[in-house]
Amino acid sequence: MAAGPPLSIPASPTLVGSGRVVVIIPALNEEDAIVRVLADIPDFVHEVIVVDNGSEDATPTRAAAAGARVVLEPRRGYGQACLAGMAALPEDTDIVVFLDGDYSDHPEEMDDLVEPLRRDAADLVIGSRVLGEREPGALLPQARFGNALATFLIRQLYGVRYTDLGPFRAIRRDALIRIGMVDRDFGWTVEMQVKAARHGLRGIEVPVSYRRHHAGASKVTGTLTGSFRAGWKILLTIFRHIR
Numbered sequence: 001m002a003a004g005p006p007l008s009i010p011a012s013p014t015l016v017g018s019g020r021v022v023v024i025i026p027a028l029n030e031e032d033a034i035v036r037v038l039a040d041i042p043d044f045v046h047e048v049i050v051v052d053n054g055s056e057d058a059t060p061t062r063a064a065a066a067g068a069r070v071v072l073e074p075r076r077g078y079g080q081a082c083l084a085g086m087a088a089l090p091e092d093t094d095i096v097v098f099l100d101g102d103y104s105d106h107p108e109e110m111d112d113l114v115e116p117l118r119r120d121a122a123d124l125v126i127g128s129r130v131l132g133e134r135e136p137g138a139l140l141p142q143a144r145f146g147n148a149l150a151t152f153l154i155r156q157l158y159g160v161r162y163t164d165l166g167p168f169r170a171i172r173r174d175a176l177i178r179i180g181m182v183d184r185d186f187g188w189t190v191e192m193q194v195k196a197a198r199h200g201l202r203g204i205e206v207p208v209s210y211r212r213h214h215a216g217a218s219k220v221t222g223t224l225t226g227s228f229r230a231g232w233k234i235l236l237t238i239f240r241h242i243r
Contacts, residue, residue, distance in 0.1 A: 019094040019118045023048045023110075025068070026081030027101030031057040037099065038066040040107040044114075049088055050101065051081040059101075079188035083181065089173065097170045104138065105168040106209045113170040113206060123175040123201040126193065127168035127208035134210045146231050150190055153238050158197040165189045165234070168208055175201050186230040187237035194241045 023041060027034055027050050034050065041048060050063040054074045064070045073084035082098060089096065095117050099105055105127070116122040129139055130147060139147075151162045167189060179195040181188070196203050 019114070020090075020092050021045050021095045021097060021114055022089055022093045023097045023099055024082060024085030024089075025050045025063075025099050025101045026053055026078055026085065027051065027055065027059050027063065028053040028076075028081075029055045029057050029059060030101040030103075031055070031059045031062050033103040034059055034063050034068075034101050035066050036103045037101055037105075037107055038063065038068055041099075042108060042110050044111070045097075046093075047090060049085045051085045051088075053077070053081040075184075077185040079181070079184040079186075079191075082188055083184065086176065086181070093173050095170055096173050096176055098167060100167045102213050104211045104213050106211070109168075109208050110170070112208070113168070116204060116206070117170055117172055121202070122204045124171045124192070124196045124203040125169060126162060126164060126203065126205045127166050128162070128164040128205040129166050129208060129210040130163040131205060132207035132209050135212050138210045138212045142231075146234065149231075150234050150238060153235070154190070154194060154197070157238065157242055158194055160193075160197045160203060162193060162203070162205060164205065165193065166208065166210075171196075175199075183237065186233040190234045190237050191241070194238060198241060198243065 021044060023045050025037065025048065038048060048068040049071055050068040051071045051073050052060040054076055060070045060072065071084050071088045073081050095114055097110060097113065099107060113125045113127055116125050147164050150165055155161050179192065179199055181191060183191040193203065
């Protein structure tokens with residue numbers, strides 16, 4: 001998909017210690033996993049937005065029944081779904097958490113990502129699967145290689161150190177608006193990290209746990225074609241945003 005102009009997103013209020021937290025979950029055909037994801041989200045979260053990215057199963061129905069606000073985004077693409085979730089954020093949102101809908105992440109660890117933002121120790125917190133505990137086979141070799149290459153290039157070109165491009169992350173909403181996200185597919189996570197570096201935002205990592213995908217292989221890295229497409233887009237994104 002070609003990248004389009006950034007969506008119009010309302011301005012965020014100044015972050016306070018208690019910080020109003022909203023979770024965005026892009027989901028595609030996750031009718032079984034999405035219920036488990038929503039059940040494990042901590043009580044301090046004020047709202048959960050599930051962006052259904054054109055599912056052919058009961059994902060949106062089950063998400064709504066489990067208490068999420070469902071936004072329909074039929075245009076396929078991980079970044080497209082995330083952008084749709086951002087456009088639906090309540091005006092009083094302070095902290096935005098992005099979380100996958102396949103139950104590979106551990107939502108109960110969300111406080112580890114949000115806490116540095118609440119105490120103003122960071123603007124962006126990446127959940128690192130590399131630093132955390134992983135089930136055997138959860139992070140496939142192609143994903144590990146891609147992470148290592150991408151984070152090496154980010155360190156060399158942007159001067160910031162990461163170990164992962166993991167999808168489980170939290171960011172101050174004012175910082176999210178400032179960096180102007182536009183990617184609509186595989187480059188979403190790396191775009192956020194390199195743009196945060198360009199804008200001088202404080203980015204840190206915290207270890208997070210990671211499960212094997214509940215329904216088999218990842219939709220992106222589970223096939224050679226998907227891995228190649230994602231890897232190529234990630235590399236293009238890294239080089240595109242160099243000053």
